Amino acid sequence: MNALTSKRLEKQPVSTVRWIHRDELQPNDYNPNKVMPPELELLVLSIIEDGWTQPIVCLSDLTIVDGFHRYTVSADPRIIAQTNGYVPVVIITADPIHRKMSTIRHNRARGQHGILPMSDIVRSMYESGVSKDDIIRRLGMEDEEVDRLLASSGAPTTHGAGFGKSWTPTRD
Numbered sequence: 137m138n139a140l141t142s143k144r145l146e147k148q149p150v151s152t153v154r155w156i157h158r159d160e161l162q163p164n165d166y167n168p169n170k171v172m173p174p175e176l177e178l179l180v181l182s183i184i185e186d187g188w189t190q191p192i193v194c195l196s197d198l199t200i201v202d203g204f205h206r207y208t209v210s211a212d213p214r215i216i217a218q219t220n221g222y223v224p225v226v227i228i229t230a231d232p233i234h235r236k237m238s239t240i241r242h243n244r245a246r247g248q249h250g251i252l253p254m255s256d257i258v259r260s261m262y263e264s265g266v267s268k269d270d271i272i273r274r275l276g277m278e279d280e281e282v283d284r285l286l287a288s289s290g291a292p293t294t295h296g297a298g299f300g301k302s303w304t305p306t307r308d
Contacts, residue, residue: 149226149227150226153191153224153226154224154225154226155219155225156198156222157221157222158207158210158222158223159221161192161194161198161199161207162197162198162200163199163200163207164199164201164204164235164239166236166239167200167204167239167243169204169205169239169243174276176205177276178275178276179205180209180212180214180215181273181276183206183209183218184214184218185274187218188206188224190203191223191224192206192225193225193226193228194225194226194227195229195235199235201230201239202238202239202242202243207223210223251285251288252288252289254285255285255286255288255289256289258275258286259286259290259291
């Protein structure tokens with residue numbers, strides 16, 4: 137890496153991650169993104185299993201720009217046990233309009249999962265010996281969702297043990 141590249145990298149917020157106690161952070165009052173409880177629990181599991189892989193983005197006054205849900209789940213006792221309530225934070229400078237735009241960009245840039253690629257991933261896990269129960273728990277999915285993904289990928293499902301009872305026509 138040359139000196140010019142090194143200087144440019146040093147200016148990036150991610151180069152200055154700091155550990156700050158969660159109690160010092162302030163949520164913003166405009167975030168339109170809502171996450172349902174099952175996905176919040178999945179975020180907790182992600183931090184427990186993988187550690188903190190993404191910092192919370194804040195302004196210099198420690199108002200959260202991105203990472204409100206990471207901040208929210210950081211109050212979970214299982215996460216507090218890992219870092220004593222400290223969370224990774226990067227600081228950006230942004231005027232009120234820019235910070236709102238930044239929040240929206242962060243939320244929208246996360247995208248959505250496509251059905252076919254998810255089917256392939258779930259099938260590969262299942263075929264590698266990961267139990268269906270483990271897939272359900274560790275990916276935050278419902279039993280039926282895993283079955284549908286496995287079926288759409290061509291993998292055999294776990295419910296296919298014969299035919300169910302159905303109406304049978306009779307003659308009088």
